[in-house]
Amino acid sequence: MQNFIGDQARDVAVVGAGPAGLAAAVYLARFLRSVIIFDTGDGRAKLIPKTYNCPGFPDGISGEDLLVRLREQVKAYATDIVQDKVERLERTEEAFTLTTAGGVMRASYVVLATGVIDKAPTIVGLREAIAARTVRLCPVCDAYEAAGHRIAVAGPERLALKEALFLRHYSPFVCILSNRPADISQTTRLVAGAAGIEIWDIVDDLVPRGSGLDVVMADGSPSRQIDVLYASMGCDVRSELAAGAGAHCDEDGYILVGPHSETSVQGLYAIGDVAKALNQIAVGFGHAALAATHIHNALSARRDRATLRAEAG
Template sequence: MAKKTYECIIIGAGIAGLQAAIQLGRYMHDVLVIDNQNGRSNLCRGYHNILGWPDGVSGQTLRELGHKQAKAFGIEFVNDLVDQAVKHDKQIELKTKLGVKYQTKTVLIATGIKDRIPPIKHIEPCLGISIYVCPDCDGYEVRNQHVLLLGSGKTGANLALTLTYWTNKVTFINHDQKTLDEEIKDNLLQKNIKVINEPIAEVIAENESEFKGVKLKNGEIIRGDKGFIGFGGNVVHSEIAKQLGVELLENKHILVDPRTKETNITNVWAAGDVVAHSEQVTIAMADGCQAAIWIHKRLLKGD
């Protein structure tokens, strides 16, 4: 038996989902946020390119503050995972992993993506502190330092090349030993990027989170000042969108109207990294706020 009908259900409490929840709460709408606390922003311990946070702020801090702020406006939260979605005319029914059903007039999908990170020993404590994921966010942090690019194939090679904007000391460790085409090999050679085709056994760190290098499975130790990861194969969490008939790109990211953030399915919106955009915190915030504004407009019409 379905629970009460909400005006909007937000799937995902990352940066986009929380910003949308805050905006919809300020419109005094009846909103539920469903999230399983496993979002990508939990990995980052220090965003340094956000207005108002010159010393950096962690994803966890932003999430905690956003959760508290949204709850103050009456937003409800449930720790669960939506695994089924069906649209019935003007109602959307969601079913969770715990078997609970919810009904809503509108849905915002803010489920994000998940980086593929192989189970390399000691890597996790360094993530977001001395091993980075996004060059647009953290390329500045590695300027003029020796960077070890822990990655795989074309994805890792291209990220290694990107990092040469900030430093001319980059070593690419091709963890999965994927074959590189000749053009990429030439580009790496021109930028003096050393390529090591060996799997990584563990990260070497001081005080748990200060990256100092890696130990390869063959026993060799490679020293470096900072790390970046680029393994490819990231998971785009757009399964619920697909169930609702939402149009997806070939890479599984969701297509939305650039102005309203609504998908091709009426009353279904999407925001954040699950949408095709630059995967920045500030853009995710803007997406969430913009989607909320247009959800509010739709709810006012009573559609």
């Protein structure tokens, strides 16, 4: 673990080193602000095998490669990236304190880019299946690549139906997987049927095989095959630090932000997937630009007020 000097306050602390957090750090460093980034190394972007809807990469780019590029860009400005987890965030009168196993850091402003953790079905070799793109987590990101394939959706009824209807635009074959008939209401069955979406009840297991998955049925009937499984099971939002500092979150845990990505706590910002918005890399980049610019302007205004007071006194 990289240590840091706890007595050295920074202009800004960025918590999270995914695409949004790293982009914010680049902006802030180019504004000549002192920045420290806290990275736990388990960001969602690392799971992306290849994305084709990240602007500027017509041939696609993996999440890992994108992070490498962004980290290199951050390091060009001598910005510190600390491998440590922020365990507590507190607002004081003049600054924030961030407590980690490595010490306590003070920062005038804080940017939370802590992201979310996707929920996924229990499948042997899940990470390998995600890497092979037979299990996918975001149809907005990659439904284009799944067009025309045999697609299944797994998740709670409401979420699964919403995602299946979205995916039906891309493929003539979309089904919803269910462990028990009672898990799917008659209303959902009617809506799905009208859209040409099948519902497979009594699913017992999912087994990666070749370029797809076998859907094993609980009644012993022959397994069925699909090309792609979309896990529509929701996610756990990493908003604990924000909530602990008093920031407002919605019922799902997403941090509520204003037009400049500032939370209800002055000086505390939330960007990327942890904020209430569309969970996309491009959106995270936009959040980063808005938050960093707003922070820079606020720091400049603070300096100007201090100068005026000094001249007046």
